[in-house]
Amino acid sequence: MTPARRIAAEFATSRIALAGLALLALVLLAAALAPWISPQDPYDLARLDLLDSRLPPLARSAAGTLYWLGTDDQGRDMLSAILYGLRTSVAVGFASTALGLAIGVSLGLAAAWLGGWLDALLMRLADLQLSFPSILIALVLLAVLGQGLDKIVVALVAVQWAYYARTARAAALVERRKEYIDAAIALALSNARIIFRHLLPNCLPPLLVLATVQVAAAITLEATLSFLGLGLPITQPSLGLLISNGFNYLLSGHYWISVFPGIALVLAVVSINLVADRLRDVLDPHERHR
Amino acid sequence: MSLLVFAAVYAVGNPMDILVNPQSDQDEIARATAALGLDRPLLEQYFIFIKHASTGDLGKSFAFNVPAVGLILERMPATLELATAAMLIAVLLGIPLGLWAGLKPRSAAGRTIMAGSILGFSLPTFWVGLMLIMVFSVWLGWLPTSGRGPTTNLIGIPVSFLTLEGLRHLALPAANLALFNLSLLIRLTRSGTREALQQDYVRFARAKGLSETRIVGVHVLRNVLVPVVTVAGVEFGSVIAFAVVTESIFAWPGMGKLLIDSINVLDRPVIVGYLCIVVTLFVAINLFVDLAYSWLDPRVRPGEAR
Numbered sequence: 001m002t003p004a005r006r007i008a009a010e011f012a013t014s015r016i017a018l019a020g021l022a023l024l025a026l027v028l029l030a031a032a033l034a035p036w037i038s039p040q041d042p043y044d045l046a047r048l049d050l051l052d053s054r055l056p057p058l059a060r061s062a063a064g065t066l067y068w069l070g071t072d073d074q075g076r077d078m079l080s081a082i083l084y085g086l087r088t089s090v091a092v093g094f095a096s097t098a099l100g101l102a103i104g105v106s107l108g109l110a111a112a113w114l115g116g117w118l119d120a121l122l123m124r125l126a127d128l129q130l131s132f133p134s135i136l137i138a139l140v141l142l143a144v145l146g147q148g149l150d151k152i153v154v155a156l157v158a159v160q161w162a163y164y165a166r167t168a169r170a171a172a173l174v175e176r177r178k179e180y181i182d183a184a185i186a187l188a189l190s191n192a193r194i195i196f197r198h199l200l201p202n203c204l205p206p207l208l209v210l211a212t213v214q215v216a217a218a219i220t221l222e223a224t225l226s227f228l229g230l231g232l233p234i235t236q237p238s239l240g241l242l243i244s245n246g247f248n249y250l251l252s253g254h255y256w257i258s259v260f261p262g263i264a265l266v267l268a269v270v271s272i273n274l275v276a277d278r279l280r281d282v283l284d285p286h287e288r289h290r
Numbered sequence: 291m292s293l294l295v296f297a298a299v300y301a302v303g304n305p306m307d308i309l310v311n312p313q314s315d316q317d318e319i320a321r322a323t324a325a326l327g328l329d330r331p332l333l334e335q336y337f338i339f340i341k342h343a344s345t346g347d348l349g350k351s352f353a354f355n356v357p358a359v360g361l362i363l364e365r366m367p368a369t370l371e372l373a374t375a376a377m378l379i380a381v382l383l384g385i386p387l388g389l390w391a392g393l394k395p396r397s398a399a400g401r402t403i404m405a406g407s408i409l410g411f412s413l414p415t416f417w418v419g420l421m422l423i424m425v426f427s428v429w430l431g432w433l434p435t436s437g438r439g440p441t442t443n444l445i446g447i448p449v450s451f452l453t454l455e456g457l458r459h460l461a462l463p464a465a466n467l468a469l470f471n472l473s474l475l476i477r478l479t480r481s482g483t484r485e486a487l488q489q490d491y492v493r494f495a496r497a498k499g500l501s502e503t504r505i506v507g508v509h510v511l512r513n514v515l516v517p518v519v520t521v522a523g524v525e526f527g528s529v530i531a532f533a534v535v536t537e538s539i540f541a542w543p544g545m546g547k548l549l550i551d552s553i554n555v556l557d558r559p560v561i562v563g564y565l566c567i568v569v570t571l572f573v574a575i576n577l578f579v580d581l582a583y584s585w586l587d588p589r590v591r592p593g594e595a596r
Contacts (some may be wrong), residue, residue, distance in 0.1 A: 132572065133528040135535070141555040143561055173360055220414045228538055228550055229417050240416075245537075247420060251435060262417040271414045 005108045010282045027268045030083055031090040038080035039065065043235075047106025057256050070256040072242075073249065078256060081242055082264050088238040090268065092149070093219035096156035101211050103157065104164025109195055109203070111165065112172035123169070126162035134159040138221060150230050156218045167210050171203035205283040212276035216269045223265055239265045351552075353561045358563035364543050366567075368438060369544030372536070373529045375460055376467035381522055384472045388479025389514070393506065395484065410473030413424060415532065419466040419539040426462060434459050436541035463540040467533060471525050478521055482514035489513075516586050523579035527572045 012018060028038070057070040057078075070078050078130060111119040129137065141155040175181065184194045226230035226240030227247075234241065239261045248260025351358045391403040427435040438459055486492055487510065495505045534546035541547070545564060552560040 032456055072539050131576070133531040136531040139549070140298065140565065224416050224535055228535065230553060231418070243417060243420065250420060250424055251428060258420055259424070262420065265417065266413055269414065
């Protein structure tokens with residue numbers, strides 16, 4: 001049995017994890033297909049009717065269409081806004097994690113392989129950064145960079161790289177003492193080949209678990225920053241901004257404008273965390289016997 | 291480091307665009323710019339900043355025209371009160387609940403506690419804050435939604451927790467801020483308890499016929515407390531940082547809300563001042579935790595290790 005199959009089979013023995021995976025698939029599908037499955041294009045202002053503003057869930061518009069989750073202050077269908085917001089949130093979460101992973105792992109492997117001053121410098125930098133809460137670092141970066149999709153991705157990458165660099169370095173330091181690396185060096189393979197073909201694949205399991213957890217963390221952090229008004233601009237609303245917008249109407253009892261985007265956010269984060277939890281059990285030998 | 295922050299904040303934008311009345315003419319703008327010292331070159335501004343900073347003066351807030359440090363320190367008691375209340379809730383609830391879940395992992399209560407703590411980790415703090423407002427303020431009408439309520443002076447510092455009305459204002463934000471650390475402490479105490487129960491000294495205490503209360507209260511709890519105290523200490527710093535979110539939701543007049551407001555109007559001296567003060571706080575907290583750690587666990591006392 002290939003390792004991938006073994007992992008899949010072991011993963012599938014937990015019902016909760018399978019439920020999480022199914023939910024995650026649903027979330028990803030909804031995010032990917034948002035433009036095609038939304039009842040309305042929420043940002044086509046011509047299609048919005050102010051007469052329909054702040055309708056409760058399951059209300060009908062003046063024209064007779066059904067608003068499953070109600071409408072916001074501009075008469076926008078909440079279900080459509082949530083699907084588009086989910087799309088933005090998920091995209092930002094995955095993109096920043098992928099970028100952070102690539103940068104962090106490269107730096108971590110370089111630190112482990114080359115050692116010396118580079119190793120010392122990178123690890124002190126990571127220590128310094130990890131001693132501060134991620135939200136503080138992201139806040140400072142955004143205060144400096146300003147608003148925008150690219151800027152929030154930069155901030156999220158900056159927050160994440162240190163975790164990956166540390167994990168990759170720790171795993172690589174263990175692996176490089178093993179015989180197959182000695183064998184690869186004895187074969188006079190190039191450094192790049194040894195690092196990417198031999199070392200990296202064997203360092204992947206802990207990184208994979210970490211990256212899964214970090215996608216959820218990145219989505220939450222982005223939502224928090226957008227909620228504070230420092231994340232994405234109003235033209236690219238993510239779930240955080242939708243919730244923030246609904247906050248203004250919460251006190252007057254129009255709960256659906258911020259509750260439903262919140263539930264979408266929670267579903268996305270919880271499903272990713274459930275999958276990550278099981279992945280950790282399956283991939284990490286230390287946890288296996290607990 | 292401070293040069294980096296200074297230059298970067300400078301690069302973001304011109305605060306004059308936001309501060310000055312849009313109808314004012316070029317002359318007025320130039321006069322206001324000169325009054326704030328913003329017409330000088332960046333490097334000169336930085337040296338003036340450093341010269342003043344070394345005497346504890348971080349400049350005047352552009353928006354309020356009062357010294358930034360004073361402005362932040364004035365808001366600090368509110369943040370510290372909120373953070374302390376949150377930490378107290380987390381510790382006073384988290385340790386007993388974690389102990390319970392650790393002693394009876396298979397009971398219904400133990401499972402419920404663990405499920406609750408997983409939820410506490412996964413739910414975004416700011417959304418939980420909104421839900422708290424919705425349920426307890428809007429639907430039930432029990433608690434106020436925002437502000438600090440009336441404050442009373444305790445040795446010259448305004449505090450909320452001495453009056454009933456103040457406590458009612460404190461309840462929701464503190465509970466909201468406590469949630470993450472409550473979950474963390476429950477998990478930490480639970481795994482510590484389960485580990486301690488397997489140890490020889492606990493089995494020996496059982497063999498001696500000690501009462502269960504004494505075994506749990508003295509032998510287990512003491513050993514669980516060491517990592518818990520460390521984490522609780524270090525987390526106090528992150529509670530102060532996360533207060534930024536909670537303060538914004540509940541309009542709690544602390545320094546986190548001041549930071550967000552300042553970022554929105556590009557009030558540089560306050561942003562830089564906040565960072566300096568928070569970094570100092572962090573260093574102080576970490577030092578304090580290190581000292582507490584060596585006091586609690588004799589094995590890490592540096593002087594006696596030899």
